[in-house]
Amino acid sequence: MPTSTAARSALLLGGAALVCSLTSCKRTAKPSNPPAAEVSVISVQPRSVDVLATVPGRTVAYRVAEVRPQVSGVLLKRMFEEGTDVTEGQQLYQIDPAPYQAAYNKAKGTLLHDQAALVYARAHAARQGTLGEEGWVSKDGNDQATAAAGEAAGNVEMDQAALNDASINLTYTKVLSPIAGRIGRSAVTEGALVTANQSQALATVMQLDPIYVDVTQSSADLLPMRRRLQSKNLNAGGNDAPSVDLTLEDGRRYGRQGKLAFSEVSVDPSTGTMTLRAVFPNPDHLLLPGMYVHATIQEGTDQNAYLVPQNAVGRNVHADPLVLVVNERDVVEERMVELDGTRGESWVVTKGITPGDRIITEGIQRVSPGAHVHPTHVTPQPHT
Numbered sequence: 001m002p003t004s005t006a007a008r009s010a011l012l013l014g015g016a017a018l019v020c021s022l023t024s025c026k027r028t029a030k031p032s033n034p035p036a037a038e039v040s041v042i043s044v045q046p047r048s049v050d051v052l053a054t055v056p057g058r059t060v061a062y063r064v065a066e067v068r069p070q071v072s073g074v075l076l077k078r079m080f081e082e083g084t085d086v087t088e089g090q091q092l093y094q095i096d097p098a099p100y101q102a103a104y105n106k107a108k109g110t111l112l113h114d115q116a117a118l119v120y121a122r123a124h125a126a127r128q129g130t131l132g133e134e135g136w137v138s139k140d141g142n143d144q145a146t147a148a149a150g151e152a153a154g155n156v157e158m159d160q161a162a163l164n165d166a167s168i169n170l171t172y173t174k175v176l177s178p179i180a181g182r183i184g185r186s187a188v189t190e191g192a193l194v195t196a197n198q199s200q201a202l203a204t205v206m207q208l209d210p211i212y213v214d215v216t217q218s219s220a221d222l223l224p225m226r227r228r229l230q231s232k233n234l235n236a237g238g239n240d241a242p243s244v245d246l247t248l249e250d251g252r253r254y255g256r257q258g259k260l261a262f263s264e265v266s267v268d269p270s271t272g273t274m275t276l277r278a279v280f281p282n283p284d285h286l287l288l289p290g291m292y293v294h295a296t297i298q299e300g301t302d303q304n305a306y307l308v309p310q311n312a313v314g315r316n317v318h319a320d321p322l323v324l325v326v327n328e329r330d331v332v333e334e335r336m337v338e339l340d341g342t343r344g345e346s347w348v349v350t351k352g353i354t355p356g357d358r359i360i361t362e363g364i365q366r367v368s369p370g371a372h373v374h375p376t377h378v379t380p381q382p383h384t
Contacts, residue, residue, distance in 0.1 A: 036374040039363035041326055042309070043377065045355050049305040049348055052296050052341060054247075055276075057215030059291045061208060062279070065179045066201035067092060069194040070172040071100065082185045086177045086205060093175035093202060095194065100173055104166035111159035114152065121145075121152035181207035182285065206289060211282040213246065213258065215295045216273040244278040246287075247294040256281050260297060306353055307346040309380065312361045313337070323349075324367065326358040326375045334369040346380075 073095040080092050128145035177183070183205045188194065194202065241261065246254035258280035267274050278295060280287065287293075313321050316336075325333045337352030353359070358375060360367065367373055 036330070036372045037363060037366045039326070039360045039367060039373045039375055040378045041358040041360050041375040042312075042380045044306045044308065044353060044357055044359055046304045046306060049302050049307065049343065051299040051302050052343075053217070053299055054294055054296045054341070055215045055217050057213045057278075057293055057295045059287045059289055059293060060212040060214050060277075061181075061206035061289045062210050062212055063179050063181065063207040065177070065181075065205045067175060067177065067203045067205060068198060068201055069093075069095060069175060070196055071095060071169050072195045073097075073099070073173065073193070075188055075190055075192045075194055077190060078186055078188075080183055080186075080203075082183065082203075084183065086180065086183050088177060088180045090177045091174050092177055092183070093188075095173040095175065097170055097173040100166065100170040104163070104170050107159065107163040107166040111156065111163050114155040114159050118149070118152035118156050121149040125149040175202065177205055179205055179207055181205045208285050208288070209282040210279050211287050211289075212261070213244070213278045213280060213287075213293060213295055215276050215278070215297075216271075217276055218273050219267045220272075242300075243298045244280075245296045245298075246280065247296070249292055254280070254287070254293070258295075302340070302348075302350065304350075305340070306349040307343060307380075308337075308349050308353075308359060309346055309361050310342065312359050312364070313339070313347050313349075314364065321347075323353065324360040324364055324369070325353070326360060326373055330373055330375060332360070332367050332369050332371045332373055 075093055076096050077094040078092070079094065080086055080090070086092070125142075125145040125148065128142045131142075183203055186203050187200055188202055241259040244258040244260055246258070248254055258278045260276060261279040262277035276297070278297075308323060312323055314323070316322055320336060321339050322334055322336050325335050327333050335352050335357075337349045340348045340350050342348065358377075360373075360375075361378065361380075363373075
């Protein structure tokens with residue numbers, strides 16, 4: 001019996017030691033590595049990308065003419081339909097010509113009278129000169145005849161000027177369009193009394209084809225743009241002027257391309273901006289003055305840029321852009337990048353990545369720098 005009790009005690013102690021040993025082994029065992037996360041990557045290569053600047057702007061008529069009367073009188077007739085196209089020199093209004101016709105006739109009669117007086121004065125002066133040479137008249141009489149002829153000639157010159165002035169005023173009773181374009185509403189009706197050079201315009205004519213688009217850009221953004229244009233030998237207004245595209249208020253693209261035509265020569269000190277002007281063809285008059293648009297200026301071409309999907313670009317706590325790159329050991333690395341706008345659904349990356357880099361596009365939320373991943377290559381969508 002004692003032997004049996006001792007044996008049982010030994011067995012219990014051995015089992016306890018075994019359990020303790022197994023428990024200790026379980027506590028000290030290292031956990032296994034988690035499986036590599038599945039991510040989608042694209043392999044990027046440099047490509048030629050247009051350098052674009054998109055700025056808001058407004059359309060401005062190519063030419064604007066405010067039609068005002070140049071003589072006073074009663075308006076007899078309006079000779080155009082509001083909102084239609086008119087040609088240069090087309091008659092728009094008729095002012096009562098009667099008083100100006102009378103003034104013209106009077107000036108013409110005065111001229112004819114004085115022309116006849118000039119003929120007599122010259123003939124008399126000639127006779128007096130002949131008689132003076134023969135000694136029949138005094139030198140004083142000869143001088144008086146010569147002076148009278150000169151005075152008659154001066155009267156004729158003044159009469160001719162008065163006739164020309166009367167003719168001009170008579171012509172001005174026909175109010176003509178100074179330019180070709182679209183005419184707006186008439187500010188007056190028949191029977192209105194108008195005055196010469198009045199402040200209120202009778203109507204306004206605007207040339208809409210071509211049409212201007214004025215945009216403003218900060219001087220800070222303008223400086224790099226000017227450098228890029230100069231490096232490409234592009235100048236506003238020339239045949240090689242930068243191209244400009246328009247996006248209309250409804251988000252649609254304007255189907256015709258324009259050219260940068262003008263840039264302001266000074267910076268507005270109150271806003272720190274400059275005005276750029278582009279000119280666009282507008283044969284259908286789709287663009288009207290005062291419309292709000294977005295102009296995209298092609299400043300040049302970057303031969304070493306990368307297009308990266310927008311969902312692949314993140315931000316750090318300082319809002320600096322970054323991408324996650326899978327290196328040759330399939331380990332995630334963080335790269336800080338520089339962006340230069342968008343093209344379609346992609347960012348244009350100018351610095352921070354190199355040819356052949358594998359950039360994570362899907363699964364970014366499941367990984368962090370230093371993590372091992374299992375990358376799957378995908379084909380990027382075409383860029384527009």
